[in-house]
Amino acid sequence: MDKNDRLHKIQLASLEFFEGNNESAQEWMKQPVKGLGNKRPIDxxxxxxxxxxxxxxxxxxxxGVFS
Known part of the structure; x- marks a missing residue:
């Protein structure tokens, strides 16, 4: 799978998680996430x-699994 395919998969999953709210999904992709070791999903x-x-x-x- 290439980088574009991987990005597309993450974007689709985040969009689904945010129930179709593209703005929230894109914002989440650009922010450091504690559960990812403070890395940004987009990176x-x-x-x-x-x-x-x-x-x-x-x-x-x-x-709902947070740990």
């Missing part, structure tokens, strides 16, 4: 492993 598209980490976090948040 974590360089590797499949980093992308999986972001997607896993979104899945946990979506299911």
């Amino acid at each position: 974590m598209v360089c590797t499949d492993a980093d992308t999986k980490t972001v997607l896993d976090l979104i899945g946990c948040l979506d299911h």
